[in-house]
Amino acid sequence: MSCLTPSATAKCSAEAEHAAKSEKKSGPAKGNIAVLISGADPKSSIIAAGLRGGPEDASWESVNGRIHLKLPALNKSVRFQLAVWSGPRNDLAKVASTLSARTEAVDLATFCQGGPPHFPEPVATKGVPGAGGGPYVVDTLTEPYPNPWDVHTFFGGFDFFPDGRAAICTFHGDVYIVSGIDDSLEKLTWRRFATGMFQPLGLKIVNDMVYVLGRDQITRLHDLNHDGEADYYENFNNDVIITPNYHEFALDLQTDSQGNFYFAKGAPWEPEVTSPHQGCLFKVSPEGSRLEVIATGFRAPNGMTVGPNDVITVSDNQGHWMPSSKLNLIRKGGFYGMTPTAQRDLVLRRNGTNFTANPSDPQVRARFKFKGWDADSVIPDRYDAPLCWLPMSMDNSSGGQVWVTSDKWGPLKDRLLFMSYGKCTLFEVMMQEVDGVTQGGMAQLPLKFYSGLMRGRVNPRDGQVYVCGLKGWQTSATRDGGFYRVRYTGKPVHLPSALYAAKNGIEISFTSSLEEKSATDVENYNVEQWNYIWSGHYGSPDVSVNNPGEMKHDKVEVKAVGLSADKKTVFLEIPDLKPCDQMKIKFSIAATDGALVSQEIYNTIHKLGPEKKLAAK
16 A cells, blocks of 8 residues: 655654545655555554655656656756655654755765775886797786785786786786886886676776676776776676586687677586586677677687687687587587587487487486486587697697787788697697688697686787786696787798698698708608597597597608799698598798798698699609
8 A cells, every 4th residue: 555645744644544545646756755555553564755855846656566756857967865764654753754854965976986096006027028039939927926915816818908008807806907018028017906806717908998707797897086996896797697616617708890798608517507608608799788699519618719800719628528629610509519508409319319409408308317428428410510629738728819910920910829728838720711611720839838828919009919827727837827928029930821621632831931852851741630539428539530440540641742832832742631630740841041840730621622733742
């Protein structure tokens, strides 16, 4: 029961009763209070509201047991107070006049300007320039540890402001602004910008605003008074569903050309899926109002990127339903192999019988009586194959990717780089498309890092590639966290730059010209291939392509090697080349300047392209 009653009368309870009986449901807010009455007992609890100040035409309205304050359209701001009281019905007369007594309303804008900083003193460190005489060296941006707060620096994501400063987050919940990133790195300053985030593993700067991805949400950080510290932690989007399972990390944060945000979410461990968001890739609209699932079937997608023409790549690492680590090229609606996180109906096979079910639904699993991994696995009829597999020896746990967009990074401009968290290494990716099927290979850059690599960006100030990462789970890392600059020195680069699998062999292009005698000697090349088994078991043995029942690598004979006229491309003639999950091409040849070109390429062949015309010598 609801009513309106004059706020100044001493007979408010009686008048409220009378108003309720007369079903007075709306009226002016000025001079009246609105009352919700739950029963006839004078001691029963009621709720009363009064307007202090406000527009002249404001009115009360009772709708479905609720009090609504209706405000007229305003052409300028109005400051007012809304007073709400709850208590015994027979006490209403004591407070009625107070509810609508006019007082000076506080200007709330004063509370939206930021307060004094909590962490005013930055931490200063000195960077360590990279050593060595190669074309690329690794400079270390020394992390701020120890620090006054005794917090660790397990770096989970970073990005750059246009002026070259960096914002970087740590897994334990901090965000730092890093200044002094110049050529010398002599004086780096780390200002603690925000803290208390929930395991952030992704960060993106858009229009000078820092967005941080935690397990719970994307948070937009506002420095309201421009004192170098965030005052307002805005929930930009928290539509993602979370569970207590430790393994479903929220991973990386990227944007496309339209301003949409992307991130991925891991599968639980063990992979008993209970949420429709476990093991998915997400897209969030530029204003943060909408979240949608772009692709599914991921296990531990610890890194991604959005490249030219909004091409999306996402990594994943070995485990259940993941024979080995891999790099995926994403298409909208794709399913990338982790059956428990398919989040859709699949055609499943068990003991020779097919049935359709959603393996991510606990009720469906109970109905059909299957677990979904290990020995109790049902086998889907298909999944989206990766762009490239990598063997465990080269990458036991994958990281993110970064496109080289700078012309200051030597001949690898416009190339995609792939990071290994487990092996603390960096790879160049070479792609090939055959009849709409994309495949490729990777070659490791001869660089050393001391933490697992997870995120990468190009600094707009110096045009160099920066990477960061941490030491958390299975990795060869020796440091808790690392922030590195991979700097081009201007010296000659001797690396493979393109890869093409044809019906009659493999073509490899290089960044520099090759010495003809060594480049065309078949003894300088060693090629082998093998397949993996896609199943619910953890990982996969290496299986023969020629004899699938045998666990071994197949030796691939190189009949002859040809060299192009510009001496930058070799063609390995392989008469009986077959598609395979994994190929290893090892070579040790010389460049025309006498430099040793010794490398291994790991590639995947889904489909063979047309024969190449380059004649073998």
